[in-house]
Amino acid sequence: MNETHFLNCRHNLLQLMEEGVAIITSAPAKIRSNDTEYSYRQNSDFYYLCGFNEDNALLVLIKTSESTKTILFVEAYNDEHALWNGARLGVEGARARFSVDEVYASSEYGGMIKEILREHVNLYIDLYCDSPRIVEAKGAAQALHSMRGIKRHVRSIRDVTYLIRSLRLIKSDEEIATIRQAIAITAEAHHEAMKVCQPMMREYQLQAAMSYIFLNSGAVSEAYGAIVAGGNNANTLHYVDNREELRDGDLVLIDAACEWELYASDITRTFPINGKFSNAQREIYEKVLEVQLRVIEAIKPGIKRDYLQTYSEELLCDALIALGILSGERETLMEVKAHKKYAPHGIGHWMGLDVHDPCPYVDESGESLAFVSGMVMTIEPGLYFRADDESVPECYRGIGIRIEDNILVTQEGHENLSAMIAKSVEEIEGMCQN
Template sequence: MNETHFFERRRRLLDLMDEGVAIIASAPLQTRSNDTEYPYRQNSDFYYLCGFTEDNSLLVLIKTATETKTLLFVEAYNAEHALWNGARLGLEGAKERFSVDEVRDIADYNETIKEILREHINLYIDLYSDSSRLTEAKQAAQALHSSRGIKRHIRSIRDVTYLIRTLRLFKSAEEITQIRQAIDITAKAHHAAMRECRSGMSEYQLQAAMSYVFLSSGAAYEAYGAIVAGGNNANTLHYIDNREVLRDGDLVLIDAACEWNLYASDITRTFPVNGKFSNAQREVYAKVLAVQLQVIGAIKPGVKRDWFQTYSEELLCDALIDLGILSGKRETLMEAKEHKKYAPHGIGHWMGLDVHDPCPYVDEAGEPLAFAEGMVMTIEPGIYLRADDESVPEKYRGIGIRIEDNILVTSAGNENLSSMIAKTIDEIEEMCNG
């Protein structure tokens, strides 16, 4: 992504700030076992503002009544580190790459930030981060607050993440391009799984087929831990064991996707292990698909999320009544939350740099946000009918179905970014048997 885009994001964040200092920290390394770490993944807020992908770095934004200033703290080049782990960009490389006012050595951060904080009254940080660098900044601010002879000192510590994530809620054309690429690769992976699935395979073998597509297509990482759930396993919403054998006559629910340049995709498809839906499976699947299509059709600018969620639950409750799983009037059933037993999760979530983008769902007054052009969200209705639930008609027991797509809100309504992935019963059976 062009450096101009990161510069513009910082400018917009500074516009939202009062006078003061904002500090955004990179993600720390995460230990996996003893002296080995997980593959590094940058803090999404930090990346959003500068595009820098190294750890042990900080972005500092300064705003006064007359000017703004941006500082990027990075690790200096170290030959020994380069030998073992690869060269860092270093101060000179960062100066050439990034459109910031100053690049400084992270080793000088503690002393530098104390001097900066002496001149300002507002500090913007992630209030809930456990970053040692942010803790040091808070401690420095508190120490200055109690010092004598300081004309100006930090009087308020504010949450910077709400401001950043309000900006992140609206995706630019460049961001949509990254998401499209992630979805295109994910589409190939889901189709590969459909074509390769056979009874007697293990769930992890289907996961491996998808991982091969991700890696061979240049997507280094999954966007989240893959769910490959055969049969009744689909009724465990966050099933990630992926170790059991797929059985003839069962469905398999796959919730798996990759990220591209840190931008996520998030796709779920449910299909028959043997390539042919049974009559009972077909009945439930058709209901879930009909709900999803109706919900997607309702997405357009101006629609409030609280209405949208209620609408999706009404449709799912109607579907459960039609299938004979619930009986009674919809209003009574929903008031008692009877439908939640079989459709327990929300209809969707924001998606972007994080698969569950932590962007606000309500405004500063606590009112639900209305959809607007540039927002991207998942739509993922599901019906889950456990094998041991004797209140469910026997023919449906053990069926778990979720269908998930990624939707962009447009000025005219919406665009299903993942519409190329087989989804109708005919499309899925053709793909499975192709």
């Protein structure tokens, strides 16, 4: 991402704000065990606005009737930290790199925040953030409120995250290009998993094959904990143990993807461990694939996710009837949610800086948002039949299938950003035989 992108993001946020001060904090470093830390992952909202990837930093946006100002607080350069953990950018480095109005050391924030808030009536923060810096800002606002001689002071504390995440819904060209890069690497990893998979491997060995592709391609992290679920394990939706043996004749469901420059991809493929679908596996797989293709085809500006959810459930219910797993009229079955036993999750979610982008699904009146060009959503129907479920024919028991792609809404309709990843029965079997 270039500086122009981040300038535009901050400009758009300031446009949404009324007069006041917005404070957005970096993510804290997190302890993994004793004196070891998890790999650092920046707060997505903070990164969206400035692209700075260090901890103990703050971004302050100030808007008056006449002007705006952006202040970045960063941890000062420290020789000891540079020795043990690497050099920080520091104040001078940040001034040279970022297109902000002022840069100060984070240690100066406490002494400056009361002055920054003086004469402003609105304070925009993450209302659910317990960062000491946010607590400090609220305390400064309360102190100003009680002081005599101040005609204007903070009277309203507002949620800045709703504004930021509303902006994050619509991806810029730069963001879409970054997501494409994450998907391209993920595509190679899924194809590698199909090529190397064979009976008697362990689930973690497939995960390792994919992780090698991620790291060797320069992606520093998975976008989420990988699911590599052989056989009946696929019927545990958030299965992450990835320790069991892959058995001849079973399917394996892989829900795994990388992130690139903090932007996620999110892909699921299900394929036969021995490279060839059985008749029963193929029956279910092609039903799920048909549902996914029809739902994707319906995506265009003006369509709402609520419609896609209902439409997908109707199609999945029809599939269950066709398979002989449910019997009766679709409307009656859906009214009692009979299909939810086998298709329990939603059709998809927003994706971007977070794999589950926490962007709004409804507007301020509670109405479902309509798609507009630039939104990115996963589409991931699935059918799941547990091995011990005697309500389904024996040949289907133990089969769990999900197919997931990442869809960009365009002005003309949609684009499947992950269309290059093998998905039809023929494509998958061909890839598995390579």
